[in-house]
Amino acid sequence: MIHGLNVVEVQDAADDGDHLALLGRFEEAVVLATLACGPEATAGAIKARLTPVIGDRHINGVLTTLERLAKKGIIETIGKAARAGLRGRRCKTYQVTPEGVERVERGVSVVANLARDAGLRRAA
Numbered sequence: 001m002i003h004g005l006n007v008v009e010v011q012d013a014a015d016d017g018d019h020l021a022l023l024g025r026f027e028e029a030v031v032l033a034t035l036a037c038g039p040e041a042t043a044g045a046i047k048a049r050l051t052p053v054i055g056d057r058h059i060n061g062v063l064t065t066l067e068r069l070a071k072k073g074i075i076e077t078i079g080k081a082a083r084a085g086l087r088g089r090r091c092k093t094y095q096v097t098p099e100g101v102e103r104v105e106r107g108v109s110v111v112a113n114l115a116r117d118a119g120l121r122r123a124a
Contacts, residue, residue, distance in 0.1 A: 022107045023074070029054060030065045031104045034075060034096050042091040066094060074100035 023031065033049040034041045047062045069075040076097055080090035096104075 021103055022110065023069075023103060026054075026061075027065055027069060027074075028104055028107055030062065030069065031074060031096055031100055034094050035101070035104075039093065039095075041094045043094075044091065046094070069100070073097055074103060 029050055030046060033046045036049055037045045043059060043062050043066060046066070047057065047059055050057065050062070066075055070077065074097060075094050077092050078095045079093050
């Protein structure tokens with residue numbers, strides 16, 4: 001047993017190609033930034049939220065990740081922002097699905113537990 005995760009369950013998930021359904025670190029960061037942005041979570045707002053933490057990335061990297069997360073059922077497009085974007089068009093807004101919240105919580109928990117087990121002082 002690894003902090004509430006049965007090793008057999010971990011192996012079974014890996015055998016199914018699910019790999020515990022963990023998201024990649026950048027995917028996880030995009031999901032968390034989307035949650036932090038709330039109802040005005042446009043790609044630009046998400047990128048702005050991420051920049052101080054992970055450095056400046058091209059907006060296409062954020063858009064590509066949002067598309068990939070939407071295909072996985074983690075994020076969904078919910079409409080258009082109330083304010084226009086840089087080119088005068090209203091931008092798509094995004095929200096995290098309940099499955100997305102569950103998967104990012106699980107991923108953060110697994111990584112925090114592994115970091116703590118590895119002896120890291122600031123696990124998370």
